[in-house]
Amino acid sequence: MTTIAFIGLGNMGIGMASNLAKAGHDIRALDISKDAIARAVEAGCIGVKDTHDAVKDADIVVTMLPAGKHVRMVYGDEGGVFDHAKKGTLFIDSSTIDVATARAVISTAEHKGFHMIDAPVSGGVGGAAAGTLTFMCGGTKDAFNTAKPYLDIMGKNVFHAGDAGNGQVAKIANNMLLGIHMIGTCEAFNLAEKLGLDAQTFYDISSTASGQNWSMTSYCPAPGPVESAPSNSDYKPGFAAAMMLKDLRLAQDAATTARAATPLGTQAEALYSLMEASGKDNLDFSGIMKLINGTI
Numbered sequence: 001m002t003t004i005a006f007i008g009l010g011n012m013g014i015g016m017a018s019n020l021a022k023a024g025h026d027i028r029a030l031d032i033s034k035d036a037i038a039r040a041v042e043a044g045c046i047g048v049k050d051t052h053d054a055v056k057d058a059d060i061v062v063t064m065l066p067a068g069k070h071v072r073m074v075y076g077d078e079g080g081v082f083d084h085a086k087k088g089t090l091f092i093d094s095s096t097i098d099v100a101t102a103r104a105v106i107s108t109a110e111h112k113g114f115h116m117i118d119a120p121v122s123g124g125v126g127g128a129a130a131g132t133l134t135f136m137c138g139g140t141k142d143a144f145n146t147a148k149p150y151l152d153i154m155g156k157n158v159f160h161a162g163d164a165g166n167g168q169v170a171k172i173a174n175n176m177l178l179g180i181h182m183i184g185t186c187e188a189f190n191l192a193e194k195l196g197l198d199a200q201t202f203y204d205i206s207s208t209a210s211g212q213n214w215s216m217t218s219y220c221p222a223p224g225p226v227e228s229a230p231s232n233s234d235y236k237p238g239f240a241a242a243m244m245l246k247d248l249r250l251a252q253d254a255a256t257t258a259r260a261a262t263p264l265g266t267q268a269e270a271l272y273s274l275m276e277a278s279g280k281d282n283l284d285f286s287g288i289m290k291l292i293n294g295t296i
């Protein structure tokens with residue numbers, strides 16, 4: 001049994017922490033929300049009142065927080081994780097955050113004698129609850145190898161993507177591609193329909209032709225062809241458009257810093273911003289279909 005501090009028990013963190021608890025580990029659960037801690041206690045974790053109580057005996061600290069500023073604060077602020085953890089503790093940050101913050105926090109952790117990886121996930125709330133997440137990790141091979149048995153409890157696919165921050169790079173590059181092919185798929189279905197071709201017939205043809213892609217065959221944004229897709233339940237998420245926009249913004253910020261040309265990523269961010277502006281970013285990200293076909 002390993003003592004693990006888990007900080008950030010929101011939609012994703014609660015499922016992840018409860019899977020670690022179910023595997024027999026001693027989970028110290030901390031969140032700024034008392035309700036979130038109460039849910040974690042129900043799921044078999046031990047609720048704690050502050051960072052000191054969470055991390056003082058922990059061999060591992062897992063964080064699952066909204067954004068880079070929260071990660072900087074939780075680790076680096078006075079009275080934060082760096083001030084209270086034992087030397088040699090392994091930190092796993094699974095939040096989706098900007099690459100620069102991930103690299104800076106890991107570098108500070110290593111200077112202070114800790115080990116740390118960035119380990120953002122894909123798979124959503126369902127994957128967190130089911131323990132089937134994909135982890136994309138950046139950091140030293142040793143830190144990754146120590147983290148892996150615990151990531152294997154929370155996930156199905158666990159990748160080492162290289163040095164610190166590379167997990168975040170994999171995550172934002174993948175999600176930028178996902179946003180782009182989702183929009184392209186919506187455009188194709190909309191064009192077909194406007195020209196008199198129904199969604200099912202277009203799907204049957206294109207899903208076995210060169211337009212085939214994951215947004216079409218696993219998550220079809222046109223209602224009908226893929227039964228489990230959010231398009232068949234009024235675009236209830238799933239993966240909300242707001243979360244997609246967050247990742248596209250991270251990708252654009254990183255692309256600017258790296259001077260990487262991402263013209264379609266820029267367009268994807270602009271289109272998801274319109275969903276936000278129209279107050280529809282609580283829909284699933286495949287709901288961008290409604291923007292494309294003019295039903296928003």
Ligand code: NAD
Binds near residue numbers: 010
């Ligand atoms: P969430 O907002 O539901 O949960 C975040 C939790 O962190 C909240 O319970 C909040 O109270 C807590 N928190 C915030 N500041 C804190 C602090 N200083 N100390 C302790 N707790 C604090 O978010 P989520 O949906 O669980 O997502 C978490 C991360 O995972 C995000 O970075 C998100 O981008 C990423 N992610 C989410 C999904 C998804 O489908 N929800 C999928 C993949 C990745």
